[in-house]
Amino acid sequence: MTLTLAFLTLLMAGFTGWLVRQSVGVTPWIADSAHAAPIQVPATFTAPRVALVVFLAVVTSVFALTISAYMMRMAASAEWQFLPQPALLWVNSGVLVLASLALQAAWVAAKRQRQLAFGRALGLGAACTIAFLAGQYLLWLQLGDAGYYMSAYIGSAFFVLMSALHGLHLLGGLVALTKVVTRLKQGATLAQTRELVGLCAVYWHYLLFVWIVLFVVLFVGAAPLYAMCRGGAVS
C-alpha cells in the first residue's frame, strides 16, 4: 500500500496546492461585481483534456493498487516462482512503442494538415495496437503451454490480471480511435479531429508507460522486488 499511498499523497499535494491558491486571501462573503468576471481558466484546459487527466488519475489508482496487491502478496509468500521472459515479451513491447510513436505522428500530421500521413499513421497505430493485444494473448498461451498455469503460479496469475486490465484499457482506446474515423467519414476536417487524436496519443503514451512499469515489476525486476518485499515492511 506504500506505493498507492505515495501516489495519493502526490495527487493530494498537487490538489491542495491548487486549492490554496484559489482560497487563501479570498473573502467570499463580500459581494462585488469585480468577481463576476469570467473565471480564469487557461485556454489549454479544455473539458476533454481535464477529463482525460482525471481519468488517467483513476487508471493510475487501479494499477497502483494492483501493484500494491502484488507486492503485498509477495511479502506474504515464503517462496516465489519467477516467470520466464519469452522473446515474444520483448517483441510485444516493441510493437506497443511503435503504436505510441504512430499515434504521435498522427497527431503531428493532424496539426500540420497532412491528410495522407495522418491516415497512414493512424492506421499503423491501430494495427500495432491490435498486434500488441494479439501478442499478449499468444503470450498467455505460451506461458500456459510451458506449464505456468494461473492456478499454480501466482506470478502467472498476476501477469494475466495486469495484462488483461492493461489490454482492456487499450481496447477502450481503440473505441475512441474508431470515433475519430467515424467523425472523419462524417465529413469532419483534420483540424476538428486534431484534439481527439491528441487525447488518444497522450492516452497511448500513458498506457505505454504503464506497460513498461508492469514489465519491470512482473519480469525484469521481479527478483529484486521480491527481495525488497520480503526484506522490509514495504508493501
Add this chain to the structure above:
Amino acid sequence: MAHSAYDAVSTAPLAEVEEMELVHPHSFVGKYVWSQDAKVIAIQYAVTATAIGLVALGLSIVMRLQLGFPNTFSLIDPSSYLQAVSMHGMIMVVYLLTALFLGGFGNYLIPLMVGARDMVFPYLNMLSYWVYLAAVLVLVASFFVPGGPTGAGWTLYPPQAVSAGTPGVDGGIILMLVSLGLFIIGFTMGGLNYVVTVLQARTRGMTLMRMPLTVWGIFMATVLALLAFPALFVAALMMLLDRLLGTSFFLPTMLSLGEQSPHAGGSPLLFQHLFWFFGHPEVYIVALPAFGIVSDLIATHARRNIFGYRMMVWAIIAIGALSFVVWAHHMYVSGMHPGFGFLFATTTLIIAVPTAIKVYNWVLTLWRGNIHLTVPMLFAIGFIFTFVNGGLTGLFLGNVTVDVPLSDTYFVVAHFHMVMAVAPIMVIFGAIYHWYPKITGRMFNELGGKVHFWITFVGTYAIYYPMHYLGFQGVPRRYYAYGDTAFISDSVQTLNAFITIAAIVVALAQILFLFNLVWSLRHGEKADPNPWKATTLEWQTPQTPPRHGNWGAKLPVVYRWAYDYGVPGAKDDFIPQNVPPEDVVPADGSGAARA
C-alpha cells in the same frame, strides 16, 4: 461595494462558459428514458436507488423478525438470515447511499448550482445510469440463482466468501462481484462528469469559494470515490479469478471435508487491506455530500450565513485526504502488526478534528439564527444529533484496546448505523423535502413530513440506542440465534423483541413518506419558484421545474456567495447569488444597501 468594476464586467465577453450543444429529443422515450438531461438522469438514479433500497429495507425486517422472535418464522433459516445480512449491507452502502447522493443529488444539483446548462458530457452521463441499472439488475438476479445471493457478510471476506458451505457460493458471489464491477465502471463515467463539470462549467462569477457547500461536498466525495473504488474493483476482479479460475490471490491451502483445496499461499489479509482501502473512504463518500447538503439546509432554514465557510471547505478537503490513511482501523482484530494499530488509531482520532470543526460550525450557524422548524430543518437538526452520537462511539472504537472486546458485538452495529445509516438518511430525507418543490413544482404535505420525521427520528433511536447496551453485554453480531448462552441474559431477548417492533414501525413510516411524495405530485399545492427564499442558483431558474438546459437565453451571472442571509441594510433577509450589488433593495427604501 465595487460599483466601479461593474462596467468593466458588463463589457466582458460572455463566451467564457461555452454554450453547450444539447440534445433536444421530442419523443417520450428520448425525453424520459434515453435522456441526456442531468435532471432526468438524477431522477432515474434516485428512483432505481430507492427501489433497491426498499428491497434492503425488507431484508432488514427479515433479520429483525428472526432476532426479535427466534424460531417463529420457519421461512428464515440460518442461510437466508446470513444472505439477508449480506445483501442488506451491500445494497444500503453502495447501491442506495452512494448512488443516491452522487448519481441522484450530484446530477440534479451540480449543473443547477454552478450555473451550467447540463453536465459537460451528457452522453457519458446517460451511459453511467444505464450501467448502474445493469449493476442493480445483476444484483437482483443473484436472488434468483440456485443457492441464492451470497451470505458472506457485506465485506465479502475470503476465504469463506468463495468456500463451500457459505450460502450463495455457487452463483450468488459471482453475480455480486460482477455487479460491483459494473457499478464501479458506471460510477466512473458519472464521476468524471461531476468533477469536470465543477472544474470547467461554472458560470461567470462562480469562483470556487462561492460554490455552495453542497457542491463542495459532492465534488470531494466524487474525487474520493474515483480514487477509492478502484481498490474494490481490483479486489472483486481478483476474487472472481480465485473463484472461477482457481488462482490463489486470497485463498490459502484449506482442508474441506478431509480434502485439501487446490489453492496455495493466498493471503486473506490482502483482501481486507484492499477492501478497507475502499471501505473507509466509502464512509466519507456518503458523509461528505451529507455534510455539504446539511450545511445548506441549516443556513437556509435558520436564515443565517454559514459559520466559517472557508473552514468548512477546508474541513471537507482535510477529511477527504485523511480518509485514505485510516482504513486499517477496521482490521484491529485481523491479526496485523500491533504497531499498525497504534498508527491507525492516531490517524483515526486526528480525523475527528476537522469533523468536529464542522459540527461546531453547524451549531454556531444555528446559534441566534431565525430557525424555521420546517420539515427539512427538522431532519437537518436530527442529523446533527445522530451524527454526534455516532461520531462519539467512533472515538471509542477508534482505540485499539476498546475496539478489540467490542469489535464483534452489537456496539459496532449501533455505531455504524448511527453514523453511516441514520445520519446520512436524515440528510437524504431533508434534502428530498427541501428540493421537492423545485423538482416537481408542488409542495409536499407538511403534516405528513413532520409525522414522518418524528417516527423516523424517535424510532431509529429506539432501534439503535439499545444496541449499544447489547454490545456492552457482549452479544455477538452476525449470529442467527443465541440459544442458551451463559453470558447472554434473558433481558437481551426482551430488548431484541422491542428493537424489532421499533424497526417495523420505522419501516412503515417510510411507506408514509413515499406515499406523501407520490400523492403530492398530483394533489400538492403549487410551489412557489423559491419557497424557502434561498440564495443558491437552482431556486432562480426561469421555470419550475427547470427545463432541459436549466436557464433561459442567458446563463446567470454570480455576484456573491451562497450565504447572504440577513444582510444588514437590505430589505429582504436573503440576497440570491445572481443579484448584483446595485440591485439590492435597501431596507429604508433609499440609496444602495451595503451588501
